[in-house]
Structure formats: C-alpha cells, structure tokens
Amino acid sequence: MKAFANLLERLAFTAGRxxxxxxxxxxxxxxxxxxxxxxxxxxxxxxxxxxxxxxxLRRLTGERVDAExxxxxxxxxxxxxxxxxxxxxxxxxALADVPLREAVALLQSTGxxxxxxxxxxxxxxxxxxxxxxxxxxxxxxLRVGVSARLARVAxxxxxxRPVEEIEEIWHGLVPPFQPLxxxxxxxxxxxxxxxxxxxxVMLSTPVTPExxxxxxxxxxxxxxxxxxxRVQAVAEGGERRLYSRTGEDIGRxxxxxxxxxxxxxxxxxxxxxxxxxxxxxxxxLQKRLGRKVISKAMLQSHPAALRxxxxxxxQGEDLRSLPLSDxxxxxxxxxxxxxxIDVSPLLRFTTWEELAALRAAPPSAVIEGVMLKRRDSPYLxxxxxxxxxxxxxxxxxxxxVLLYAQSGHGKRSGFYSDFxxxxxxxxxxxxxxxxxxxxxxxELQELDRFVRKNTVQRFGPVRQLAPLLVVEVAFEGLNRSxxxxxxxxxxxxxxxxxxWDKPAAEADxxxxxxxxxxxxxxxx
Amino acid sequence: xxxxxxxxxxxxxxxxxxPDGDFYIDPLTPVPRALVTHGHSDHARPGHGAxxxxxxxxxxxxxxYGEDFTAQKQVAEGPLRLGKVTVSFHPAGHxxxxxxxxxxxxxxxxxxxSGDYCRTPNPVCxxxxxxxxxxxxxxxxxxxxxxxxxxxxxxxxxxxxxxAEFPERPHLVGVYALGKAQRLIALxxxxxxxxxxxxxxxxxxxxxxxxxxxxxxxxxxxxTDAKGAQLVLAPPSAFxxxxxxxxxxxxxxxxSGWMTVRxxxxxxxxxxxxVISDHVDWPQLTATIRELSPQEVWITHGAEDGLMRWCxxxxxxxxxxxxxxxxxxxx
Ligand SMILES: [Zn+2]
Ligand SMILES: [Zn+2]
Numbered sequence: 001m002k003a004f005a006n007l008l009e010r011l012a013f014t015a016g017r018x019x020x021x022x023x024x025x026x027x028x029x030x031x032x033x034x035x036x037x038x039x040x041x042x043x044x045x046x047x048x049x050x051x052x053x054x055x056x057l058r059r060l061t062g063e064r065v066d067a068e069x070x071x072x073x074x075x076x077x078x079x080x081x082x083x084x085x086x087x088x089x090x091x092x093x094a095l096a097d098v099p100l101r102e103a104v105a106l107l108q109s110t111g112x113x114x115x116x117x118x119x120x121x122x123x124x125x126x127x128x129x130x131x132x133x134x135x136x137x138x139x140x141x142l143r144v145g146v147s148a149r150l151a152r153v154a155x156x157x158x159x160x161r162p163v164e165e166i167e168e169i170w171h172g173l174v175p176p177f178q179p180l181x182x183x184x185x186x187x188x189x190x191x192x193x194x195x196x197x198x199x200x201v202m203l204s205t206p207v208t209p210e211x212x213x214x215x216x217x218x219x220x221x222x223x224x225x226x227x228x229x230r231v232q233a234v235a236e237g238g239e240r241r242l243y244s245r246t247g248e249d250i251g252r253x254x255x256x257x258x259x260x261x262x263x264x265x266x267x268x269x270x271x272x273x274x275x276x277x278x279x280x281x282x283x284x285l286q287k288r289l290g291r292k293v294i295s296k297a298m299l300q301s302h303p304a305a306l307r308x309x310x311x312x313x314x315q316g317e318d319l320r321s322l323p324l325s326d327x328x329x330x331x332x333x334x335x336x337x338x339x340x341i342d343v344s345p346l347l348r349f350t351t352w353e354e355l356a357a358l359r360a361a362p363p364s365a366v367i368e369g370v371m372l373k374r375r376d377s378p379y380l381x382x383x384x385x386x387x388x389x390x391x392x393x394x395x396x397x398x399x400x401v402l403l404y405a406q407s408g409h410g411k412r413s414g415f416y417s418d419f420x421x422x423x424x425x426x427x428x429x430x431x432x433x434x435x436x437x438x439x440x441x442x443e444l445q446e447l448d449r450f451v452r453k454n455t456v457q458r459f460g461p462v463r464q465l466a467p468l469l470v471v472e473v474a475f476e477g478l479n480r481s482x483x484x485x486x487x488x489x490x491x492x493x494x495x496x497x498x499x500w501d502k503p504a505a506e507a508d509x510x511x512x513x514x515x516x517x518x519x520x521x522x523x524x
Numbered sequence: 525x526x527x528x529x530x531x532x533x534x535x536x537x538x539x540x541x542x543p544d545g546d547f548y549i550d551p552l553t554p555v556p557r558a559l560v561t562h563g564h565s566d567h568a569r570p571g572h573g574a575x576x577x578x579x580x581x582x583x584x585x586x587x588x589y590g591e592d593f594t595a596q597k598q599v600a601e602g603p604l605r606l607g608k609v610t611v612s613f614h615p616a617g618h619x620x621x622x623x624x625x626x627x628x629x630x631x632x633x634x635x636x637x638s639g640d641y642c643r644t645p646n647p648v649c650x651x652x653x654x655x656x657x658x659x660x661x662x663x664x665x666x667x668x669x670x671x672x673x674x675x676x677x678x679x680x681x682x683x684x685x686x687x688a689e690f691p692e693r694p695h696l697v698g699v700y701a702l703g704k705a706q707r708l709i710a711l712x713x714x715x716x717x718x719x720x721x722x723x724x725x726x727x728x729x730x731x732x733x734x735x736x737x738x739x740x741x742x743x744x745x746x747x748t749d750a751k752g753a754q755l756v757l758a759p760p761s762a763f764x765x766x767x768x769x770x771x772x773x774x775x776x777x778x779x780s781g782w783m784t785v786r787x788x789x790x791x792x793x794x795x796x797x798x799v800i801s802d803h804v805d806w807p808q809l810t811a812t813i814r815e816l817s818p819q820e821v822w823i824t825h826g827a828e829d830g831l832m833r834w835c836x837x838x839x840x841x842x843x844x845x846x847x848x849x850x851x852x853x854x855x
Contacts, residue, residue, distance in 0.1 A: 010686075012786070013795050016773075019690065026689060065669065068833050073670045076827070078787050086670035086784065090807070128672065407764075407793070413776070414768035448766065461793040 001098045001126065003031050004039050005133035011144035020146060024154035028181075035100040037176025040155070042137060044148035046175055049107040052119065052138040054080050060120055064089050081139055085132035088123050098125050101176070103134050149246040159184030164200030164381040167247040171198050195239035198232060198247040199266060199312055199320070200381035204371060204388035212352045212391075219376070221324065222347040222355055224362065225369040225390055226307060227282045227477060228272040229289075233306055233341075235261040236313070242271070253291050257304040260338035265314040267306065267331075268379075269344065272366070274305035279366045281518050282491065283479035308336075309344040309371075312379060320379035327379065359393060365518040368476060369393040395474035396516055399499060399507045401429055402469045405451040406462050408436060415444050416451035416463065419495065421471060423486075425510040429467050430486040432513060433475070433493040443498060470507050472497035478516050488513050527632035529659045529820065532609070535845045540637065540661075542627060545606035547576070549625055549637050552849040559600075559611065561639025562622035563588065563702055566850045576600055578613055580621025580737065584702065587729055603628075616641040617652030618802050619703030620734060626655050633658035633819065640665070642801070643808045644676060647710040648703070648739050660818035663850070664826030665803045666781055673781055673805040679798045680711035686775060686796050687754055694753075694771045695796070698760035698778040701727050703802050705757050706734045708779050709741045711800070712755065722747035724758035724767070760792070781805065810834055825850040 007027045014020050024043075028036050041047035061070060061084050070087060077083040103122060110118045119138065123131050136142050149163075152170065156163040161184065169190055173180050179190040230245040240261045242251035251258050254271070273280040273288065284302055288294065311331045312320050319327050331343055347370065349355040359370050369392035377387035400421035408417035418436045422429040437447060450469055457464040474496040481489035488510075533542045539551040547557040554571035561567055561577075563584035568577070570589040574596035575582065585593050600613040600623065608630060613623040618640040627635045636657035643652045666673075687695050699705040705727045712721070720743040723731060728746065735741055747756045762768060763776060781801025782788040789797035804812065809831065813821055821835055821842040828844040835842035 013789065013797065015795070019693075019775075019795075022689060066833065066837060069669050069830055072827070072830050072833070073668045076668055077670055077785050082786055083670060086672065090672060127674075413771070413774055414763070414766070445769075448769070452766070460791040 001100055001103055001130040001133060003027065004035065004042075004100045005129040007039065008133050008136065008142060008144050009129060011146055015145075017150070020150060021154050021157065024146070024151060025157050028155060028158050033178060033181055034176035037178060037181060038100050038104045040151060040177055041175030042142060043144070043146050043151045046148075047104070047137075049104070049137065049140065050110065050115065051140050052107070052115070052135075054139065056116060057081070057084055057119075057135065057139070060116055060123075061088065081135035081141070082132055085128050085135055088128075088131055090127070091124050095125055095127070098122060098130065098134075103137065107138055147246075148248060152247075155180070155184060162382065165189075167198060167200050168381075169197070170247055171241075171243075171249065196234040196236040196241045196266075198234070198241075198243045198249075200247075201230065201232060201245045201268065202310075202379050202381060202388060203245070203383035204390040205383060205385045207372065207389035207391050209352070209356065211389075215352075215372075217349065217351055217355070219374055220372045220389075221328065221375055222349060222358075222370050222372050223309060223344045224347070224364075224367045225371045225392070226270040226272060226279065226344075227366045227368045228270040228279075228285055228307070230268075231271040231306065232266060232268055232312070233257070233261055233308075234266040235263055236266065250289070253288055253294065254304045255294065256299050257306060257340060260306070260340035262337060263314075263334070264316070265334075266312040267308045267341075268310035268312060269306045269308035269341075272305050272307055273302045274307075274340075275303065279307075279364055281366055281479060282477065283481070283489075286479075304340065306341045307344045308341060310379065323376045323378060324373055325375040328375075355391075359391060362393070367393070392476070395476055395496075396478065397496070398423065398432075398473050398475075398513060399470050399502060400432060400473050401467045401504045401507045402465050402471060403429060403431055403467060404462055404464055405455075415448045417444060417447070419471070421473060421495075422467075423508045423510050423513060424505075425486070430510060432484070432486045432488060432510070433473065433490040435473065435493040435495050437471075437495045437498075447498065467504050470499040470502040470504055471495045472499055478513065478518075480517060486510055486513070488517065527629060529633045529635060532629050532632050533627060533635050533637075533659075533661075535847055539847065539849075540845070542606075542609060544608040544629060545611065545627070547606060547611075550639065550850070557606075558594075559625055560585070561616065561625060561637065562619055564619065564640065564700075567639060570594065574598065576604070576606075576611075578621045578623050581623070584621055584730070584733065587733055588702075614653045614655050615650035617644075617646060617649060618642050620649045620706070620737065620739075622649060624653075624655060626657060635659040635661065636816075636818075637661040638663070640803055641812075642804055643812065644673065644801075646707055646802070647714065648706045648734060654815060657816060657818055659820045659822060660813065660816050661822045661824060661845075662809065662813070662831075663803065664809065664823050664828050664831040665851070666801065666805050667809060667823070667827035667829075667831040669806045669830070671781065671784055671805045672807055673784070673801050674799055676707075676711055676800045677715060679779075679800050680708070680715040683755075683777065683796065683798060684712060684715055684717055686777075690775060691754070692773075694756055694774045696756045696758055696763070696768065696771060696774045696776050697798070698763055698776070698780075698792075698794070699727070699757050701730050701759055704779055704800070706731060706739065706741060707802065708757065708798075708800060709744070710739070713740070713742050717755065718742065719755070720745045720753045722753035722756040724756070724762050726759050726762070727757055763793075806830075813838070813840060 010023045074083045152166045153163050183189050232243040234241045240258045244250050273284040372389040374387045400423050402419050403422045404420040405416040406418040420431050420434045422431045454466040455463040456466050473493050475490040475493040477491040479489045538553045540549045548555045549559045550567040551558050556573040558572040559576045563581050568585050570593040572594045575594040576598045579599045582597050603610050603612040610628040612626045616622040616624045624638045634657045636655050722745050776794045777796035778792050778794045779798040779800040783797035783799045823844045824847045
C-alpha cells in the first residue's frame with residue numbers, strides 16, 4: 001500500500017504527461033504481482049469494489065475523534081477522505097505494510113455488516129498516506145489525472161510494445177492482469193479472449209494545400225469529416241460493443257445504437273446524434289456521453305447514430321488487409337437494416353481545387369473538414385503519415401482580450417503561458433475561453449513580461465491582468481453552454497497571434513461570437 | 525497579595541507587555557525595550573531602543589537589518605533581573621538561536637513564552653528544553669489534529685527519490701531563508717546526498733552564518749545558471765519571479781508543514797510537496813502541554829479553536845491572546 005499511496009500522491013501533483021508516464025513506468029517496473037495489477041485496475045476504472053459511503057466513514061471517525069475537532073479539521077482540509085486519513089488515531093509502533101491486494105480483497109469481499117469493523121481495522125494498520133490511498137479506493141475517487149489510455153502507454157513502454165497491441169487485447173483481460181504482465185516481461189502473448197474485441201484504429205495526419213500538390217487526386221477517396229466521436233461498432237458472437245478510438249467501451253451511454261448493431265461484424269465510423277437526416281452538433285452528442293442512465297426523453301430527443309466509413313470484419317472474415325477500395329465496395333453492399341446506421345458518402349472530385357471548393361462550403365455545420373484516404377491502403381493500426389489525411393476546415397478566429405494568466409509547466413515552467421481571455425459584452429469583458437500559448441521563446445518571454453507588469457490582483461497561482469492586450473484566438477468550433485457566463489464554449493481554442501498593435505476596445509463583441517453558433521437545437 | 529498572571533504580562537497593540545520589567549516580547553512596533561525569542565522577521569523587528577536576545581538571534585538580526593538595528597543590545601546569558609522580575613532564555617528547538625523566555629516575578633505565577641518551538645530533533649539548533657512554569661504561552665500554528673508531521677528525514681529521502689527518478693530535471697525547493705533552508709540541507713546530507721547544492725542569492729548569507737556557527741552544510745554553490753547542481757534551494761517568492769525561467773522543466777517543491785494539506789500544496793502549484801516544519805505538530809503540541817502541566821495555557825496565534833477545544837476536554841484553562849502580526853515568516 002505504501003508504493004501505491006506514493007504513486008497516487010506523485011500522480012496527483014504531477015502535471016506533465018511525460019513525468020506521469022515515468023512515474024507509472026517505474027511503479028509497474030518495481031512493484032510485484034499482483035499489486036501492480038490491482039493498481040492498474042484502479043487507474044483504468046476496471047476495479048469493481050464495494051463503495052463505502054462518506055456517512056459510514058464519518059461515523060467510524062466520529063467514534064474515535066471528538067466531533068468538534070473533526071468539524072474544525074474538515075473545514076480546514078476541505079476533503080473528507082483526506083481529513084479522515086490525517087486525523088485517524090495514529091497506531092503505536094512499527095507497522096507491516098498492508099499489501100494493496102489485501103486492501104482490494106477487503107473491499108471486494110467483505111459483507112455489509114462486517115465492513116465498518118474491517119475498514120477500521122485496516123486503517124489502524126496504516127499511516128496517513130496509505131490511509132488516504134485506501135480511503136480514495138474505498139470511495140471510488142482516485143482523481144489523479146491519469147486516463148486508462150495513459151496507463152496503457154506506460155505499460156507499452158515497460159514491455160517495449162506498441163500501445164495498439166495492448167489495446168487490442170485489453171478487453172479480454174481482467175484484474176489483476178497477470179497474463180498481461182507476464183507477456184510484457186517476455187512471456188507468451190495473451191490471446192484476445194474477449195468476444196467482440198477492440199481492434200486498434202487507423203488514424204490520420206493533418207495535411208495542407210501545399211502538401212496536396214505532391215499527391216495525385218485519383219489515388220484518394222474523399223469524404224466529410226464529421227464532428228462526432230470516432231467509434232468502432234462491433235457485434236460478434238452475440239456480444240455488442242461500442243469502442244472509442246482508444247479502446248474505451250462507451251456502449252453503456254448509447255443503448256439505442258447498441259440495439260441497432262444487428263449484424264455480425266465490426267464497423268469503423270463516426271458516432272453522431274442524428275435527427276432524421278439532420279446531424280446534431282457535438283454539444284448534443286456530449287449530453288449523451290458519460291451518463292450512467294439515459295432517460296427515455298433523452299433517447300427521443302438526442303438519438304444516437306453511426307455513420308460508417310469502413311468495415312473491418314464481416315461474418316467472421318477479417319477484411320483489414322484488403323485495399324480500401326475493396327473494403328469500401330463491401331461496406332456499400334452490407335445488408336445494414338437499422339435506420340440508425342448509414343454509410344458516409346464519398347465526395348466527387350477530380351482536382352484538389354474542386355475538393356477545396358467543397359471543403360469551403362460544407363452542407364452541414366457539423367462538418368469540420370474532409371478526410372482523404374488512399375484507395376489502395378490496407379487498414380493499418382496507428383497514425384501513419386500517408387494513407388489517411390485530415391484536411392480540416394480553416395479555424396474560426398476571434399480577437400479577445402487577455403484577462404487572467406497562470407504559469408505553465410514543463411518547458412514553460414515559470415512563464416505565464418496559460419491564459420483566460422474574454423470579449424466585450426457592452427462595457428464588460430466576459431471570459432470565453434482558456435488556452436495556452438505555444439509560439440516562439442521570444443513571444444513567450446514578451447507575454448511573460450506583459451503579465452508581470454500588468455497584474456492587478458493575484459489569486460494563488462492566478463494573476464488577474466489589466467485588460468490591455470488583444471490576442472487572436474483560433475478555435476475549431478463553438479457550442480452553446482449554460483456552464484459559461486458567456487453562454488458559449490469554444491472547441492480546441494488556441495492563441496494564434498498576439499495583437500500588440502490592437503487596442504483592447506477594438507476586440508470582438510460577444511454578439512459576433514454568438515452569430516457564429518450553429519442553428520439553435522432542440523432541447524432535451 | 526500575589527499578582528495575577530494577566531497583570532504580569534498582557535497583550536497590547538505592540539505585542540505582549542510586562543509592566544513590572546517594562547519590556548515587550550517580540551514587539552510588532554518599535555519599543556524602548558524588546559525581548560526577542562528568535563530571528564524570524566515576524567518576531568524580530570528593527571528599530572527598538574534595546575534588544576535582549578540570545579547571541580545568535582542578535583547576530584542574525586544584525587545580518588538581516590544591519591549592525592544598527594537597535595540602539596542597545598544585550599546577550600541573554602543566565603537569569604537576568606529586569607525591574608521587578610527575573611527573566612531567563614531557554615532553547616526552543618525552532619531555529620538557530622531560538623529561545624523560550626521565562627518570566628519569574630517575585631510574587632506571582634511564572635510565565636513561559638515559548639515563541640515558536642519544535643520538538644523534532646533538528647541538526648541546526650539546540651533541542652527544546654522543558655521549563656517549569658505556571659502559565660504556558662504557546663503558538664498553535666498547527667493546532668488541529670490533522671497536523672502530524674512525518675519524519676523529516678523520510679521527507680528528505682522522498683526528495684532524493686524524485687531526483688533519482690527524474691535525473692534530467694532540476695529540483696527547486698522553496699524554503700525560508702532562516703532555518704528551513706539550513707535544516708533541509710542538513711537533512712538531505714543526512715540522507716546521503718553529497719553533491720553540491722545550489723543556493724538562490726537570498727539564502728547565501730544566512731547559510732554562511734550557520735557554517736560559521738559550526739554547522740556542516742557540505743558543498744554549496746550559487747544558483748547563477750541552470751547548469752550545475754540538480755538540487756536548488758530558493759525562497760518561495762522566487763518561483764513567481766523570472767528567476768525560475770533559467771531552469772528547464774524543473775520539479776517545483778516546497779518544504780513546509782502546510783504541505784500536509786493537499787489543497788495548500790495545490791495552491792502553491794508545486795509538484796513535490798515536502799512536509800518539513802519548524803513548528804510543533806498536534807501530537808507535540810498536546811504532549812508538551814501535558815508534560816508541562818501548567819495551570820493555564822495562553823495561545824498566541826494559529827489554529828486556536830482546535831487547541832482551545834482540546835484544552836477544554838483536558839480540563840486545562842486556556843485563553844486565546846489573538847495576537848495579530850505573527851504567522852508565517854514574511855518573505
Ligand atoms: Zn519562527
Ligand atoms: Zn512565528
């Protein structure tokens with residue numbers, strides 16, 4: 001538990017992705033089985049534990065600590081699990097470390113009546129860091145900023161394997177992942193045991209008009225790039241699954257689409273909310289994401305759909321080694337019965353100029369560019385440059401005023417490089433987004449100097465700035481948002497230019513942002 | 525008739541005042557006569573008529589404020605008669621030169637002002653010494669039961685472990701110039717780190733002073749450029765200044781008792797919070813009160829609600845002095 005507690009502590013305070021990977025890789029390297037497997041399960045959300053309620057923990061602590069001191073402490077610390085970890089009476093003398101596997105076993109198999117006593121007993125054998133780790137496990141709330149994907153990338157590094165290989169077998173594995181660790185340390189590869197397994201996806205790289213001049217239009221198919229979620233829809237052996245492109249099973253949030261997978265095969269496509277022929281915005285799709293229970297009303301108002309653009313397997317046959325032109329022919333002939341599944345149409349073009357014209361005037365606001373795919377390419381895992389390109393629509397631009405700054409980390413450590421910016425709403429500036437600035441070192445220094453000179457107030461690590469500097473913000477899309485004061489939320493905003501020349505009063509108005517919103521949507 | 529404790533010493537706008545001896549303890553404003561517990565700038569201020577303190581506290585004040593920080597200075601050695609009371613200085617275990625001040629009136633309760641104190645062994649100062657008293661004046665900086673400082677040597681080892689895990693990244697530790705800096709150096713030396721340690725310029729003179737006092741800090745170099753030592757110490761304020769920009773992808777760390785609480789560590793924006801404190805934690809604070817078993821406890825500053833509650837449960841009469849102006853040393 002000591003090593004696991006240290007892992008959580010380091011991850012919770014480490015912001016950089018590479019540093020997180022190092023910490024994870026060292027942990028997996030240095031920790032024995034099965035503890036590292038249980039840790040992996042905890043980090044990837046695959047650990048099924050009995051959830052312990054905050055009220056039970058409060059009661060247990062109340063039996064040992066004065067209520068007033070507990071209340072004062074909770075007030076100061078601000079987090080219940082942390083308060084309890086710190087305030088729990090310290091055991092006397094030296095303690096043997098409680099292995100993670102024992103803590104997991106306790107939380108997996110203790111009966112309801114015995115649970116309070118068992119928790120108290122195990123807390124009595126720990127020091128504060130381990131108590132905190134245990135309580136975070138027990139309340140199902142690790143919050144260390146590690147995605148399942150990042151954990152798998154660390155594992156891939158450990159075994160010198162491509163992460164796609166791990167993703168391919170991931171869904172057949174169960175905690176504590178002994179066969180996986182055996183394989184990564186040189187043993188046999190576990191068979192993809194899961195029914196309807198995930199198959200590592202083929203990804204695209206960006207392309208510019210200049211790049212295109214070296215390519216031959218006839219070699220490529222083109223289709224719209226939809227602003228949805230890339231998914232792999234698999235129905236094999238009676239099992240139906242919907243995977244994200246990193247192999248996360250997101251099917252639970254989309255029962256209506258799972259119902260529609262009445263075939264034997266595996267399709268690659270875009271998950272969308274579609275009403276009749278009308279594809280809804282990404283914001284509508286977001287409302288369906290991450291929900292455990294989807295209401296009937298939501299299924300009605302925000303129906304999910306799949307727009308298929310590739311077929312990977314069909315009736316037990318693996319089609320991935322065929323050229324795209326063959327797979328495409330198969331896809332168009334598939335007997336897909338459900339109206340919730342359609343095939344992404346190909347765009348007709350003979351020159352890049354023609355394609356550019358199509359790209360400039362897409363028939364839907366939910367299109368974010370075009371995809372180019374080589375006709376002769378097999379379906380290959382990973383992000384190879386060449387077979388698939390994305391040619392994104394030009395970003396939207398707005399001139400905004402810098403409002404708050406925070407220093408970055410990693411290479412930008414010590415430099416104020418994370419910014420909140422706003423636009424005018426009458427005489428007020430309303431925040432409309434956050435972005436970091438990633439241009440030249442010199443610009444970074446100039447911005448940093450500006451921030452230090454024009455700070456009007458400090459809140460912890462955040463500086464409020466005098467509203468003087470205009471920046472050009474590029475973003476990929478705009479949604480309505482009730483969570484933001486401005487009522488709009490940008491997708492992938494980045495600061496594209498510093499406008500030292502432009503007076504703040506000439507920055508854009510909120511009205512002009514609102515005018516960029518897609519047409520109003522049906523509320524669900 | 526014997527004098528009451530609150531007639532012998534009581535809070536004023538300038539700090540605690542003893543009329544029988546006509547002196548203030550750790551006064552917040554310039555006064556004719558000051559008794560100073562230790563050199564932290566919230567306790568030791570310049571501009572008094574006369575200062576009575578340990579030799580090391582006087583020397584530290586001279587380093588910080590210049591030789592003329594007071595009109596008159598006197599080294600505290602042995603019991604001294606001041607007006608109608610006797611005062612004596614006793615080690616507090618907080619920083620180099622830190623002392624508790626005992627006031628013994630001819631007729632009335634003995635009052636011990638502990639200043640800031642700590643009971644964890646500290647290689648850079650004398651250990652805290654128990655002193656018999658009737659009224660114990662204590663700080664309550666960490667006066668809540670959530671504050672249980674871990675073994676400081678184990679914290680130093682965590683720092684070294686991170687340096688081994690990220691050998692390419694400089695580790696910048698925020699420390700106060702007086703006490704924490706030298707203690708952290710001594711701890712990492714004890715934990716086996718032999719390499720040179722780089723110092724921000726603001727730490728140099730007080731480190732030199734500790735070395736002159738016979739405290740071995742090992743090789744120290746100025747942190748003038750990013751190359752050189754992997755371990756760099758700086759005052760916490762340096763992290764918010766352009767000084768930090770010379771280091772590429774640093775691990776920012778901060779050594780303080782407050783790092784126990786994650787929200788505090790997050791607020792500091794550090795990657796490696798180290799819980800190393802020069803103050804008593806809750807177990808030490810409560811154990812000290814039990815050990816001294818005074819008739820009364822006065823609380824100068826800190827989380828007094830928690831300590832008041834504990835004293836009430838223990839049946840020890842206690843009162844908060846609510847002195848303002850003390851706390852974390854200003855940078
Ligand atoms: Zn102090
Ligand atoms: Zn103090």
